[in-house]
Amino acid sequence: MRLTQVAARNLLRRPARTILTVVGIGIAVAVVVALVGVAESLESSFLKLYVDQSVDLVVQRRGGTMQLSKGLTDKLGDQIRAIPGVRGVIGGLMDMVAFEEHGLFMVIVNGWEPDCPVLDRVKILEGRRLQADDRRHVMLGRVLAAQLNKHPGDKIELYAQSFEVIGVFESFSIYENGAAFLLMDELQRQMDRPGQLTGYVIQVEPHGEQRTIDRVGHDIEALDPEVAATPCFDFVHSLKQMKVTRTMAWVVSAIAALLGACGMLNTMAMSVFERRREFGILRAVGWRPRRIVQLVLLESLCLAAAGACLGISVGLTVPVLLTYWPPTAVLVQGDLSFSGVLAGIALALITAVVGAVYPAYSCATIPPVEALRSA
Amino acid sequence: MNELEISLGSKAEETPLIHVDHVSRHYDDGAVKALDDVSLTVRRGDYLAIMGPSGSGKSTLLNLLGALDRPDTGEIFFNGHGLSRCHDLDHFRAMTLGFVFQSFYLLPTLTALENVQIPMFEGPRGVRQRVEHARGLLELVGMSHRSQSLPMKLSVGERQRVAIARALANDPQLLLADEPTGNLDSKSGALVLDLFDCLHRERGVTIVLITHGAEVAARAGRTVWICDGHLSESPPARGQSCG
Numbered sequence A: 001m002r003l004t005q006v007a008a009r010n011l012l013r014r015p016a017r018t019i020l021t022v023v024g025i026g027i028a029v030a031v032v033v034a035l036v037g038v039a040e041s042l043e044s045s046f047l048k049l050y051v052d053q054s055v056d057l058v059v060q061r062r063g064g065t066m067q068l069s070k071g072l073t074d075k076l077g078d079q080i081r082a083i084p085g086v087r088g089v090i091g092g093l094m095d096m097v098a099f100e101e102h103g104l105f106m107v108i109v110n111g112w113e114p115d116c117p118v119l120d121r122v123k124i125l126e127g128r129r130l131q132a133d134d135r136r137h138v139m140l141g142r143v144l145a146a147q148l149n150k151h152p153g154d155k156i157e158l159y160a161q162s163f164e165v166i167g168v169f170e171s172f173s174i175y176e177n178g179a180a181f182l183l184m185d186e187l188q189r190q191m192d193r194p195g196q197l198t199g200y201v202i203q204v205e206p207h208g209e210q211r212t213i214d215r216v217g218h219d220i221e222a223l224d225p226e227v228a229a230t231p232c233f234d235f236v237h238s239l240k241q242m243k244v245t246r247t248m249a250w251v252v253s254a255i256a257a258l259l260g261a262c263g264m265l266n267t268m269a270m271s272v273f274e275r276r277r278e279f280g281i282l283r284a285v286g287w288r289p290r291r292i293v294q295l296v297l298l299e300s301l302c303l304a305a306a307g308a309c310l311g312i313s314v315g316l317t318v319p320v321l322l323t324y325w326p327p328t329a330v331l332v333q334g335d336l337s338f339s340g341v342l343a344g345i346a347l348a349l350i351t352a353v354v355g356a357v358y359p360a361y362s363c364a365t366i367p368p369v370e371a372l373r374s375a
Numbered sequence B: 001m002n003e004l005e006i007s008l009g010s011k012a013e014e015t016p017l018i019h020v021d022h023v024s025r026h027y028d029d030g031a032v033k034a035l036d037d038v039s040l041t042v043r044r045g046d047y048l049a050i051m052g053p054s055g056s057g058k059s060t061l062l063n064l065l066g067a068l069d070r071p072d073t074g075e076i077f078f079n080g081h082g083l084s085r086c087h088d089l090d091h092f093r094a095m096t097l098g099f100v101f102q103s104f105y106l107l108p109t110l111t112a113l114e115n116v117q118i119p120m121f122e123g124p125r126g127v128r129q130r131v132e133h134a135r136g137l138l139e140l141v142g143m144s145h146r147s148q149s150l151p152m153k154l155s156v157g158e159r160q161r162v163a164i165a166r167a168l169a170n171d172p173q174l175l176l177a178d179e180p181t182g183n184l185d186s187k188s189g190a191l192v193l194d195l196f197d198c199l200h201r202e203r204g205v206t207i208v209l210i211t212h213g214a215e216v217a218a219r220a221g222r223t224v225w226i227c228d229g230h231l232s233e234s235p236p237a238r239g240q241s242c243g
Helices: A003-013 A015-051 A075-081 A117-121 A142-148 A184-191 A210-223 A232-238 A240-274 A276-284 A289-322 A338-364 A368-373 B058-065 B089-096 B112-122 B127-140 B156-167 B186-203
Strands: A057-061 A086-099 A104-112 A123-127 A137-141 A155-158 A161-170 A180-183 A199-204 A227-231 B018-027 B032-042 B047-051 B073-078 B097-100 B174-178 B206-211 B222-227 B230-232
Touching: A003 A015, A003 A289, A003 B112, A015 A232, A015 A240, A015 A289, A015 A338, A057 A210, A057 A232, A075 A086, A075 A199, A075 A210, A086 A117, A086 A184, A104 A117, A104 A142, A104 A184, A137 A142, A137 A155, A142 A161, A180 A184, A199 A210, A210 A227, A227 A232, A232 A240, A240 A276, A240 A289, A240 A338, A276 A289, A276 A338, A276 A368, A289 A338, B018 B058, B032 B058, B032 B073, B032 B230, B047 B058, B058 B174, B058 B206, B089 B097, B089 B112, B097 B156, B112 B127, B112 B156, B127 B156, B156 B186, B174 B186, B186 B206
Parallel strands: A104 A180, A137 A161, B047 B206, B047 B222, B097 B174, B174 B206
Antiparallel strands: A057 A199, A057 A227, A086 A104, A086 A199, A123 A161, A137 A180, A155 A161, B018 B032, B018 B073, B222 B230
16 A cells, blocks of 8 residues: 555545635636636737747837727838838728627737738638729628628628628638638728728848848838837737736736635645544554645645646646637637646645645544644 | 662563653643653563552553653653654654554544555555554454455444454564453453454564453553553552542
8 A cells, every 4th residue: 555545545535525625726727727818818829920920020109098089191111111131011900899799809900002912811701802993892801791791792881881792811810710701991991090001011031130120110210200010029028008917917817816725725734633533543554744744735736646646637627618718719719838837736735735734644644643632 | 759670580680671750741841740840760561550440640651651742841761762852753663662552543534454464555565565464463363354355344343353454563572552342342352352462472562552451451461550640569558549
């Protein structure tokens, strides 16, 4: 017989309590895994949008708390194109609209020039891409088209105007799959922002070379002191929405950890108190306090491990399920989040140790005679 | 002062297994004198019964002999070494002593075979050796057929036999038994005492046993009486109270 078997038998003595504790830890771990996973997924999805297009820099107006609230002129694009080392410049205008009757809020609307590479990059599933002379025409991402149940030829209402769906596309980006594309001048007209863009994405030559990125960024910012040229990773990481999401995820995780530790402490304290005399017997037959601490910690770790398995399974399933829920389908990719899993494992370990240390110490240090006297 | 020399067939020059030297143990800041200046010697191979009424100090003495408690004054020597200077009493208990309790104190979640292995965790035996040794001990106490039973499935007599097997797990030099037949019917009690006789006679195990019953004490080679914390070589006179 091994110590693990002794621990397992003790846990199986009160199966209901053991199951409830495991479920409690599992919920805490699931919350952490899911929230950290979703926060990470949001960021990675957004980053993917830039990285997969070999974007090196994102150019936006400096100081805007919301990226949509301030704009750049379309002339800036030509100036950036003239900077040595710049391979590609894509300007875009972005807005957000709601289709309330479909329960869709914050749907992205992008405005692109007719020759924009983005319109060529996406795969047309139905209909065709936007052309230069299209007016009141819109392309819908695959997910958005499905959510609105629209196909080419159907009408949708945008900015209180009727737009005809000209095509349905699929992109590598979940954001674009949930977005609507208009021609740039159409969107500028609807937003009443003629000659304005939300920002530019810049590709440099050679792609990814830090020195060139830094120099081009410096040259772009020299064109207009109110313009910020930010490497795409830094840009995504610094987005206010990402920061808020990350902070929320970690705050809720910390609360979950605290609750998990309290639950574990309660369970282990109850379990140890009930077995006071048994610990006295173990001490009487020569078990050292260290071995009793090991036994209690082992029981706690078994509970935590079972809770972690349950929580990680649930926590990884939730983001996948969110990809099928319309309001979140265009935000969450449902990827495996390693940092979420690591955070969940860390939480389980912390609850195991925090929850077991005091009960283990108290039962290991009790004099055997006193423990044996316990009823 | 009570000075008792109990030496059953042992050589006088041999170091006694246990020597209790003027030991006192008080509770409640000295208000309760559980043991008062008690001395006692037990030699290897002795079979000693300690008799006395409830509250007389029997269990306190047994706890001190078993290194479960420490005396307020005096010293207990084991093989000539003072226990107060022993830094690892846990190891001492595990490897030198075997305990048999009145209420058996088997762990309820473990089978008989597993209960017997519990003291061996502190010994040198590996996992397989523990199992084999525990099987042998259960066979010795006539319980091999119930090795996979949980304590609650065993009769009280069977539980006590398993507890005796557990007490022998690390081949102790001294077996301490606290009212081992106190919770048993007469038939089971007799079986347990037969087992003690056998262990003493055939294995030379030194036994110190606490009991209320004269018939139990009669099995031992020598009996001492304890009353109000004082040890006596002779029984209290008829009608004499401990006070």
